[in-house]
């Protein structure tokens with residue numbers, strides 16, 4: 001495995017110029033000496049929930065699985081548009097330009113292209129669409145790859161991603177995005193470590209974990225004491241991993257990280 005840490009620390013000046021040092025671009029929002037938690041983000045549908053999630057160390061970036069912010073985010077939170085799939089709305093280019101004009105510095109690629117129920121694309125098709133839809137913005141934004149699941153199988157997860165990255169050489173992608181749903185912190189760390197290895201092989205500067213949660217959260221459609229304990233273990237690890245650029249726990253929504261205008265117990269852990 002190529003050491004991503006060596007790569008990152010070896011070219012801090014170059015990365016600072018592109019805003020790719022983990023957290024570097026959030027420092028202006030969070031003041032000098034950006035805390036490690038500036039990697040932390042909010043994956044939301046309802047923009048008001050991002051305000052409800054405010055804590056001592058709030059999310060510094062947020063995304064809505066779309067190119068639209070769907071409301072007003074708190075000051076200092078970078079909206080990151082996602083090009084969910086190639087069937088984007090007619091006005092997608094204008095929406096992205098508007099986001100870039102109002103402070104977005106990153107663009108997320110397709111959502112779970114390795115699943116038929118989500119963006120559902122072969123690596124070849126995804127690379128072709130990515131080059132056409134996202135690469136032209138690479139001089140204005142840091143480009144993040146499509147986000148794959150942690151599914152196992154030749155056409156799933158990091159296997160899908162490897163084929164995609166091979167096809168998308170020259171797409172000017174800087175970060176690799178993954179999702180994870182599972183049962184243990186150990187399995188989570190193992191998977192993110194594999195993603196870091198793959199990113200290193202393809203010269204990508206960081207890994208973004210844009211969705212992750214315990215299976216039990218998804219099953220019960222709410223966070224629980226188990227998710228509090230899980231986050232207490234993995235948040236310091238994610239913050240300390242130099243190759244992890246950003247992450248967003250699933251999700252900034254009712255009964256998960258927020259409850260009405262405040263936070264759930266798990267939301268408190270997430271923003272403390």
Ligand SMILES: *[C@@H]1O[C@H](CO)[C@@H](O)[C@H](O)[C@H]1NC(C)=O
Pocket residue numbers: 135136138139170171172
């Ligand atoms: C990729 O980025 C480099 C450096 O910013 C730029 O010169 C080049 O035109 C970009 N490639 C494409 C295909 O946009």
Ligand SMILES: *[C@@H]1O[C@H](CO)[C@@H](O)[C@H](O)[C@H]1NC(C)=O
Pocket residue numbers: 046047048049052258259260261262
């Ligand atoms: C949006 O989120 C806010 C804050 O959690 C909540 O009060 C409001 O009811 C939500 N709106 C909808 C339409 O769900």
